[in-house]
Amino acid sequence: MGHQISRRTLFRTASGLAVAGALGSSLSACAGGTGAGSTSGDLTMTWWGSDDRHNAYKKALALFQKQNSKIKIRETYQGYDGYFDKFNTNIAGGSAPDLLQMDTALVAQYARKGVLAPLDSYVGKSLDLTGFSKTLLAAGTVDGEFYGVPSGIGVNQLTVNRSGLEKLGLKLPDREWTWADLKKIAQDVHKKSGGKTYGVDDGGGSTLQCFEVFAREKGQTFFSDDGKKLGFTSDTLQEWWEYWAEMRKTNASPPPAITSAAHNDLTKNAVVIGKALFTFDSGVYGAGGSITDAQLDFLPTPQGDFSGAREGNFVNGGVLLCATKASKKVADSVKIMNFFAQDDTAIKDMQLFRGIPPTEKARNLIASGLTETDKLNMENADYISQRVSKASNALPAPVPPPQGADQIWDLLFQSNLAVAFGKKSIKAQLSEFFDQASGILGG
Amino acid sequence: MTTAQTGEVVKEPSVPATPSDQRERDRMRRRLARRRGGGWWPYLFLAPWFVGLFGLTIYPMLDSLYLSFTNFDLLTPAQWVGMDNYNRMFAEDPVFWDSVHATLVYVLVSVPLKLALALAVAMLLNRDLRGIGLYRAAFYLPSLLGGAVAIAIVWRQVFGGEGLFNDFLGWFGLNTGQDWISSPDTALYTLVLLAVWQFGTPMVIFLAGLKQLPKDVFEAAAIDGAGAVTRFFKITLPLLTPIVFFNVVLQIIDAFKTFTPAFVISNGSGGPLNSTMLYSLYLYKKGFTDLQMGYASALAWVLFLVIALFTAVNFIASRYWVHYDD
Numbered sequence: 001m002g003h004q005i006s007r008r009t010l011f012r013t014a015s016g017l018a019v020a021g022a023l024g025s026s027l028s029a030c031a032g033g034t035g036a037g038s039t040s041g042d043l044t045m046t047w048w049g050s051d052d053r054h055n056a057y058k059k060a061l062a063l064f065q066k067q068n069s070k071i072k073i074r075e076t077y078q079g080y081d082g083y084f085d086k087f088n089t090n091i092a093g094g095s096a097p098d099l100l101q102m103d104t105a106l107v108a109q110y111a112r113k114g115v116l117a118p119l120d121s122y123v124g125k126s127l128d129l130t131g132f133s134k135t136l137l138a139a140g141t142v143d144g145e146f147y148g149v150p151s152g153i154g155v156n157q158l159t160v161n162r163s164g165l166e167k168l169g170l171k172l173p174d175r176e177w178t179w180a181d182l183k184k185i186a187q188d189v190h191k192k193s194g195g196k197t198y199g200v201d202d203g204g205g206s207t208l209q210c211f212e213v214f215a216r217e218k219g220q221t222f223f224s225d226d227g228k229k230l231g232f233t234s235d236t237l238q239e240w241w242e243y244w245a246e247m248r249k250t251n252a253s254p255p256p257a258i259t260s261a262a263h264n265d266l267t268k269n270a271v272v273i274g275k276a277l278f279t280f281d282s283g284v285y286g287a288g289g290s291i292t293d294a295q296l297d298f299l300p301t302p303q304g305d306f307s308g309a310r311e312g313n314f315v316n317g318g319v320l321l322c323a324t325k326a327s328k329k330v331a332d333s334v335k336i337m338n339f340f341a342q343d344d345t346a347i348k349d350m351q352l353f354r355g356i357p358p359t360e361k362a363r364n365l366i367a368s369g370l371t372e373t374d375k376l377n378m379e380n381a382d383y384i385s386q387r388v389s390k391a392s393n394a395l396p397a398p399v400p401p402p403q404g405a406d407q408i409w410d411l412l413f414q415s416n417l418a419v420a421f422g423k424k425s426i427k428a429q430l431s432e433f434f435d436q437a438s439g440i441l442g443g
Numbered sequence: 444m445t446t447a448q449t450g451e452v453v454k455e456p457s458v459p460a461t462p463s464d465q466r467e468r469d470r471m472r473r474r475l476a477r478r479r480g481g482g483w484w485p486y487l488f489l490a491p492w493f494v495g496l497f498g499l500t501i502y503p504m505l506d507s508l509y510l511s512f513t514n515f516d517l518l519t520p521a522q523w524v525g526m527d528n529y530n531r532m533f534a535e536d537p538v539f540w541d542s543v544h545a546t547l548v549y550v551l552v553s554v555p556l557k558l559a560l561a562l563a564v565a566m567l568l569n570r571d572l573r574g575i576g577l578y579r580a581a582f583y584l585p586s587l588l589g590g591a592v593a594i595a596i597v598w599r600q601v602f603g604g605e606g607l608f609n610d611f612l613g614w615f616g617l618n619t620g621q622d623w624i625s626s627p628d629t630a631l632y633t634l635v636l637l638a639v640w641q642f643g644t645p646m647v648i649f650l651a652g653l654k655q656l657p658k659d660v661f662e663a664a665a666i667d668g669a670g671a672v673t674r675f676f677k678i679t680l681p682l683l684t685p686i687v688f689f690n691v692v693l694q695i696i697d698a699f700k701t702f703t704p705a706f707v708i709s710n711g712s713g714g715p716l717n718s719t720m721l722y723s724l725y726l727y728k729k730g731f732t733d734l735q736m737g738y739a740s741a742l743a744w745v746l747f748l749v750i751a752l753f754t755a756v757n758f759i760a761s762r763y764w765v766h767y768d769d
């Protein structure tokens with residue numbers, strides 16, 4: 001037995017292999033190629049969602065299979081996390097699904113890169129879009145071509161813990177409320193709860209449901225129409241961040257650690273963990289199911305309080321169903337889209353799991369089977385879409401966001417957090433935000 | 444045998460042979476001839492390894508080197524952009540520097556702590572106690588579980604605002620309600636703690652090293668009046684330096700490549716404020732989420748070079764502090 005460990009035995013074998021392996025794997029993980037088309041005979045369909053949505057899809061698809069026994073559907077589904085990472089990898093590897101649920105926020109990016117199949121030639125033939133409004137169809141239209149069928153109406157609204165509010169002896173605000181009203185009631189929540197609960201989750205970094213509406217009230221959009229620039233000014237964002245700084249200072253909004261924990265994690269949402277009574281995150285009740293026990297209610301995003309305020313709300317398209325361009329089964333995929341858009345049973349199966357149904361006919365079909373909260377949700381959505389359609393000064397619904405949009409939304413979130421954590425002043429963070437944003441959109 | 448395999452002529456011995464010797468030698472020669480002629484078949488057995496080496500390592504590496512000079516986005520064909528990706532990284536990308544900072548802190552804090560703990564526990568477990576096997580297994584367990592997503596999720600719960608760690612502090616009246624995971628000042632250190640907790644692998648290697656140390660030297664030292672501390676620093680540590688070196692090299696490489704815990708604990712965001720944006724996570728985000736595979740490939744090559752540099756420095760420095768027997 002040697003007294004010590006010899007260099008030879010140790011390094012020639014173990015470490016040599018380990019080092020080579022370690023270095024190799026970090027590099028080889030990052031190569032890829034492009035390919036096209038799915039190979040198996042089945043039509044592959046994929047979506048993200050909650051268990052409730054999965055079950056609704058499966059139930060509806062089972063009926064479709066019964067009516068169309070020639071089309072064999074292979075279903076894959078998961079949560080939102082990693083859904084598009086997987087989709088990207090599948091496309092690069094040549095195994096993209098034929099039919100997929102698409103995010104309205106990402107449709108432009110994929111359409112412009114030639115991933116999605118244009119559907120114009122099917123509309124009015126095998127794809128019946130009777131009853132879909134123009135604004136709704138805009139959600140699936142990129143550069144004048146139609147790529148995706150919207151599943152329902154998406155509106156920006158606040159989700160309110162109504163029972164919590166009543167317990168504190170506070171009244172649900174009127175639907176025609178302002179940003180000042182929100183501040184007032186959020187401060188009241190903190191006072192009346194003895195400091196246990198904040199009012200509303202921090203919206204300073206929340207884009208889709210929140211800042212975009214604020215910018216539109218000032219006649220500004222989030223992205224310019226060609227998607228190459230931001231559509232709002234530094235002054236607008238400054239006013240916005242100052243509003244939320246004030247909200248945090250007066251305990252109307254929770255401290256940044258709570259906001260940060262909820263990033264990408266609904267279960268940590270301030271309303272879900274009982275730290276606030278109002279949230280801009282529609283996901284708390286988004287997929288047709290609630291993740292809190294509280295009785296929820298809904299309110300439009302507040303607006304007003306300054307000169308020249310105009311209607312900032314807008315109607316969006318829920319999620320979309322899209323076919324991929326490389327697929328050999330686009331025609332079959334369109335049949336399935338049509339089935340979800342028009343078939344009575346499918347509409348009833350899907351309830352509100354993909355948003356408020358897109359057509360009058362569909363909304364009537366599901367009306368009878370709704371829960372109390374579903375009804376409140378639909379009422380508020382109805383209220384908003386009517387207000388938007390009546391408004392004379394509203395901007396047209398936003399164009400589908402450009403590539404890099406999700407990076408910019410994340411940048412907005414992190415920027416607000418940097419201010420909230422006191423790492424940056426609002427002024428310093430503003431110039432950093434605009435610098436980085438132009439880098440992302442330009443490059 | 445050796446010469447025959449390399450194809451050189453086998454010389455006849457000059458001593459006259461008996462008939463049985465001759466027969467033996469003929470048989471040997473035939474066998475050698477057969478071996479020389481059938482030289483292809485060992486390669487057949489090696490083929491799977493070659494396929495793996497070239498198909499899964501060398502080719503993808505070269506491919507990624509090529510892609511690092513392109514704007515490949517996974518979805519459309521790549522276009523050559525020269526050094527753009529590398530320039531952008533160093534000159535225009537603040538998040539890159541955030542990730543470099545986070546990764547260096549992570550490596551330089553977690554590796555020494557982890558190795559110190561591994562050695563301390565290995566010393567404790569290097570004795571003949573009853574049920575010692577059980578203790579060793581128990582201490583190794585975290586490393587078996589460590590890479591798992593499940594553990595990272597547990598970590599997120601433990602160090603969250605309402606988590607066990609705060610409950611624990613609460614027993615001592617220290618609960619500040621701090622959310623360790625979602626504060627930019629502490630988030631990275633929860634990752635460091637997770638890494639240190641998984642000290643099992645270096646511990647096992649230290650234990651193997653300790654087992655090989657000569658008992659007589661320690662006995663002699665003890666008789667001469669050397670205390671436990673003196674024996675550790677004057678005998679154990681110097682004799683163990685090859686093992687320490689081995690662990691340092693491997694743990695540094697491992698730490699540079701850490702991905703899973705950062706991904707899971709920050710929900711894939713690297714937040715708050717990029718404080719947990721470890722390099723591998725940023726690389727992944729760029730490649731698969733932001734559709735910038737060309738840029739991600741460039742990031743991968745920089746990581747490769749940095750790891751190679753650290754390893755080379757380690758090897759050079761080792762000449763001055765590692766003692767070998769041979």
